[in-house]
Amino acid sequence: xxxxxxxxxxxxxxxxxxxxxxxGSTAEPELVxxxxxxxxxxxxxxxxxxxxxxxxxxLYRDLVLVRRFDAEATSLQRxxxxxxxxxxxxxxxxxxGSGRAMRTGDYAFPTYREHGVAWCRDVDPLNxxxxxxxxxxxxxxxNEKNFHLYTIVIGAxxxxxxxxxMGITKxxxxxxxxxxxGDGASSQGDVNEAFTFASVYNSPVVFFCQNNQWAISxxxxxxxxxxxxxxxxxxxxxxxxxxxxxxxxxxxxxxxALDHARTGQGPVLVxxxxxxxxxxxxxxDPTRYRQSEETExxxxxxxxxxxxAHLEKEGLADEAFFTxxxxxxxxxxxxxxxxxxxxPDPDPTLIFDHAYSEPHPLVDEERAExxxxxxxxxxxxxx
Amino acid sequence: MAGQLSIAKxxxxxxxxxxxxxxxxxxxxxxxxxxxxVFRITDGLQKDFGDDRxxxxxxxxxxxxxxxxxxxxxGYRPVVEIQFDGFVYPAFDQIVSQxxxxxxxALGHVKxxxxxxxxxxxxxxxxxxxxxxxxxxxAHTAGLRVVSPSNAHDAHWMLRQAIxxxxxxxxxxxxxxxxxxxxxxxxPMLPLHSARIVRPGTDATLIAYGPMxxxxxxxxxxxxxxxxxxxxxDLRSLSPVDFATVEESVKRTGRGIVVHEAPVFLGLGAELAxxxxxxxxxxxxxxxxxxxxxxxxxxPSRVEETYLPDLDRVLDAVDRALAF
Numbered sequence: 127x128x129x130x131x132x133x134x135x136x137x138x139x140x141x142x143x144x145x146x147x148x149x150g151s152t153a154e155p156e157l158v159x160x161x162x163x164x165x166x167x168x169x170x171x172x173x174x175x176x177x178x179x180x181x182x183x184x185l186y187r188d189l190v191l192v193r194r195f196d197a198e199a200t201s202l203q204r205x206x207x208x209x210x211x212x213x214x215x216x217x218x219x220x221x222x223g224s225g226r227a228m229r230t231g232d233y234a235f236p237t238y239r240e241h242g243v244a245w246c247r248d249v250d251p252l253n254x255x256x257x258x259x260x261x262x263x264x265x266x267x268x269n270e271k272n273f274h275l276y277t278i279v280i281g282a283x284x285x286x287x288x289x290x291x292m293g294i295t296k297x298x299x300x301x302x303x304x305x306x307x308g309d310g311a312s313s314q315g316d317v318n319e320a321f322t323f324a325s326v327y328n329s330p331v332v333f334f335c336q337n338n339q340w341a342i343s344x345x346x347x348x349x350x351x352x353x354x355x356x357x358x359x360x361x362x363x364x365x366x367x368x369x370x371x372x373x374x375x376x377x378x379x380x381x382x383a384l385d386h387a388r389t390g391q392g393p394v395l396v397x398x399x400x401x402x403x404x405x406x407x408x409x410x411d412p413t414r415y416r417q418s419e420e421t422e423x424x425x426x427x428x429x430x431x432x433x434x435a436h437l438e439k440e441g442l443a444d445e446a447f448f449t450x451x452x453x454x455x456x457x458x459x460x461x462x463x464x465x466x467x468x469x470p471d472p473d474p475t476l477i478f479d480h481a482y483s484e485p486h487p488l489v490d491e492e493r494a495e496x497x498x499x500x501x502x503x504x505x506x507x508x509x
Numbered sequence: 510m511a512g513q514l515s516i517a518k519x520x521x522x523x524x525x526x527x528x529x530x531x532x533x534x535x536x537x538x539x540x541x542x543x544x545x546x547v548f549r550i551t552d553g554l555q556k557d558f559g560d561d562r563x564x565x566x567x568x569x570x571x572x573x574x575x576x577x578x579x580x581x582x583x584g585y586r587p588v589v590e591i592q593f594d595g596f597v598y599p600a601f602d603q604i605v606s607q608x609x610x611x612x613x614x615a616l617g618h619v620k621x622x623x624x625x626x627x628x629x630x631x632x633x634x635x636x637x638x639x640x641x642x643x644x645x646x647x648a649h650t651a652g653l654r655v656v657s658p659s660n661a662h663d664a665h666w667m668l669r670q671a672i673x674x675x676x677x678x679x680x681x682x683x684x685x686x687x688x689x690x691x692x693x694x695x696x697p698m699l700p701l702h703s704a705r706i707v708r709p710g711t712d713a714t715l716i717a718y719g720p721m722x723x724x725x726x727x728x729x730x731x732x733x734x735x736x737x738x739x740x741x742x743d744l745r746s747l748s749p750v751d752f753a754t755v756e757e758s759v760k761r762t763g764r765g766i767v768v769h770e771a772p773v774f775l776g777l778g779a780e781l782a783x784x785x786x787x788x789x790x791x792x793x794x795x796x797x798x799x800x801x802x803x804x805x806x807x808x809p810s811r812v813e814e815t816y817l818p819d820l821d822r823v824l825d826a827v828d829r830a831l832a833f
Contacts, residue, residue: 264614268582275614282607285572289579296535296561297583315599319572326567480613481651483620483675487702488749489651 160374165435175378192242194455216403219429223376231301235287247273281314291329302388310341321361330387338402343415358395370400517687519665538590574603594629595638609652632685642771648748655748657681659722666697683720704751710740713764718744728823763794773801795833
């Protein structure tokens, strides 16, 4: 399904020599799209999608609440309640569309920005904030919701995802795995090794690349001279580029990819072509490296506005629905705010608690030393 | 099991027993299938257990360890082989930042029962990147356990214990001893992380592990001809270290000499010397001395004998310790 755009791109350049003008982030060949930025439904012959009005409203609710959660976290960082935050602003459709495509038994391996996927996996949003507040380095049981811990070293989780998928094959199960990463991660060795392992073992893993155009300050053109989804062909599996701001297209393409993987047909690379509207993290300053016109042009493709336009145009939601979502969003914001502010610091002995599964004499010894030291202070506790 | 086995065969038998006893145990690595590994440690295992359990991998060390982590999350117990010590560095992030920390990051909810087997150390006349001792990097990382057997019995039983451990274990195989034979008993005798006094003595304690245990035993034998009775402690486990056994020995002899192939600077010997000084200060007749590699890249094999501690360098250190 990607052959058309591939061959078209090649006509402009000598074989094997990518045309820089069409390379990387500047090229937008044949995005799979089911909902235009104006909110009109369009059909794609290879990715049909039937959604009920209720499902559309539910997706809209997800998008709005995820954006609200993210905005709240950004504010909390500004207020000093979080040490750092990695905003997903602009990427809600890529995350909700792919997250909603998963079945219960499927497993997601996120980066540190997949707050929307976590939402779809029913992970308590407050769990996501522990690491950013500094009360833990992960904090949830990944197997409870089949949502792995956030991984900070770029691309490392794609190998964990692939290994997990290899295990699914060994078990003879029909689950699938989805590994999230970004355009910058596509340059990492681990991602390329994950592609290799997944391909040669025909593992049920979907590599979901959110190409948000920027790896901190580096544009996609610094990572690649070909559109990223075309990397897949070199590894021997299909790659698809989807409009990452179109929740319906992402849903359809990811659902197809997961089914492709779970039915023994091997991995798929999905490139969700999207845009990071905010900073890389709250420590970043995007005004140093990108033009405001670029950001403005992506505002017109906003994933929430286009679904809202569709719901309104088609008369699928009334004012009361939108008001209700707003009220729910306020409640979520309040819960997150209060939850973070009342999040207790861990007991300092957490340091020693889970260094190992089994007893370890050095850890026991150092814990005892610390406890004796802490007890030596007035009141018996070290502050 | 009883009988004389080479360390290589003892390891092979340990892998076989582990594959037999737990269907979730899988072996992964480069060339471990039909070839049986470049040192033949996995010889015959793919034939008997199938390529689904003895898995030939792509040539990618980070990929081997990274996918093993995923398999462990799915409930498997992977045993991965790194072909040579110097090839493990591409997997360094996966071992020290991912594997070692996963249990803590999940607040104990997940376990990482992965064994990383690495043939390590020099003395076989190999080319560059085939003779290195990187134990300090791994022992320095909390979350990992690091062990190294010195004889066939320990090679067999420590590998089985490592595979049964729910923690990640870096299992360093002394490759220059692969062909040394020894009795493999029916019982492990010791827990995985206990040190063992392999030769009792009264005048000084030689502390070693893996390939250097044999050198120290030979040194003790030679010293006895000069009327010096040296005790030899085989650490077996490098993280955690069984300090109780080492301390007790050094307190008795009053002298300690740590011997390893790795560079002396910031090596395991530095940690042992510091700790023994803290704990045995009033029992010491001499400073704890160290014998090991130089602060230089592992040398070309024609001069590796100069780099590696040998019997003479150990005995020279004994002379210095006894001269205090």
